[in-house]
């Protein structure tokens with residue numbers, strides 16, 4: 266029995282492409298790659314629809330030929346994305362991804378996804394796509410499904426589509442380690458996984474695409490499901506790839522406040538509720554966003570979350586309130602939010618909804634280009650796990666489903682082009698893995714919540730690092746929880762290191778000891794790497810896909 270706790274690998278599969286994750290990014294890539302003739306296998310650590318995708322509410326931001334506000338253009342969408350991103354978005358990546366948006370959404374509709382249409386018989390636009398407006402957008406350009414159940418429809422349509430050409434989808438299989446040929450210096454040759462019973466297997470393939478989602482579970486309170494433990498970033502760092510912008514964790518301003526000590530996934534109150542006219546007030550009925558930003562309640566998320574955090578610190582209250590009592594048709598327009606509110610005894614038609622910010626989206630991730638390529642030959646990263654440069658220091662609402670749809674397709678094409686010559690396979694050795702550092706999840710989440718939420722400072726970040734270190738010990742990793750805890754431990758260290766290095770406030774990284782943005786010395790991404798088990802953080806004048 267080796268150090269991982271199994272007696273060698275017990276099964277093997279060969280493919281051209283292994284996709285890790287079955288959310289919008291992974292499934293889109295798998296469908297496209299299969300259509301291009303590649304042998305694809307998808308592995309996913311839980312049920313197929315357990316990632317963040319199915320929880321997405323607001324929708325997909327896109328300027329469609331058959332459904333956009335008059336005068337709206339892709340260029341205006343690009344401008345809004347750049348404005349929200351705090352100076353760190355990559356203009357070329359933003360333009361490339363958003364320009365491909367309309368065709369990627371058209372493809373999703375061909376695959377069967379149905380978006381809401383204007384239903385009001387008195388509305389002259391009856392029958393055309395219904396559009397919502399969200400924070401930071403200058404136009405109504407967010408298409409949605411089932412009112413506020415967009416992600417469920419996207420996931421449903423993609424899972425149905427992936428079943429048609431019978432792409433093998435291995436549920437309850439957790440990716441443990443990317444395998445590289447040539448003593449970990451060569452190209453990717455496969456992936457080590459554990460099935461639900463702890464049996465180890467190897468998927469031999471010249472391409473591995475990480476689509477594992479974000480790392481909201483670093484914090485005690487988040488909108489993210491249990492799967493969001495940062496596994497993909499950890500897999501990539503251990504394989505020699507770089508990560509960037511990890512300190513930019515977006516806290517959603519309006520997450521349902523379910524009572525003191527609420528832990529784990531909390532229901533989101535979509536931004537579209539504010540897009541339809543709801544306003545934030547404190548316990549005394551005072552508007553929270555008055556005088557804070559020209560867009561007031563529709564300011565970008567980082568601005569609204571920081572304003573709420575300041576108000577909570579000032580009043581000592583645990584939550585503020587979203588007053589949607591003036592909105593018509595709340596239960597029909599926002600059925601998911603309505604159900605979550607009534608479950609805690611709040612009727613949003615009659616009383617304000619208690620809300621507070623919670624960890625929501627990982628703007629940074631594995632450094633990848635707009636085709637998903639990382640610096641490791643054969644390793645790709647797509648969706649929330651990746652840092653393409655689309656989001657910079659703060660993601661614009663509803664741009665992430667779009668990123669998964671666009672870059673998923675582009676990455677599949679990049680893999681197909683790479684493999685268009687004679688089929689190659691790279692022999693890899695399955696390592697006798699060392700024990701990895703693992704912190705207990707509770708102390709880790711407590712430390713991150715206390716020291717690395719909105720309004721960080723140097724002392725708090727240092728205390729969080731100390732607490733994580735104190736809770737960390739080497740451990741054998743031989744099941745899913747171990748893989749996840751090892752990933753969270755590495756991610757906590759990496760986020761704290763990057764957040765400590767960035768001595769300024771920018772986007773969703775708000776430091777109370779450095780409240781200003783420093784565009785002279787700090788307008789660059791921080792690159793995080795792992796060398797011989799030691800994390801490195803370095804600035805880059807221009808973040809590029811780094812050579813491994």
Ligand SMILES: Cc1cc2nc3c(=O)[nH]c(=O)nc-3n(C[C@H](O)[C@H](O)[C@H](O)COP(=O)(O)OP(=O)(O)OC[C@H]3O[C@@H](n4cnc5c(N)ncnc54)[C@H](O)[C@@H]3O)c2cc1C
Pocket residue numbers: 285286287288289290291308309310311313314315316317318319320321322323324325326415416438439440441476477478479488489490492496497533625626647648649650662663664665666667669748
């Ligand atoms: C409540 C909520 C509302 C949102 N609303 C919107 C919205 O309106 N519009 C928008 O654009 N975005 C929204 N987002 C963000 C968006 O949903 C996500 O960014 C997006 O769905 C991520 O897709 P993904 O494919 O990258 O990852 P996910 O959908 O999270 O999928 C990750 C997959 O990887 C698997 N996985 C993880 N680790 C491993 C491993 N080690 N081995 C095997 N499998 C693994 C998971 O099980 C899962 O299948 C929302 C997010 C949340 C949580």
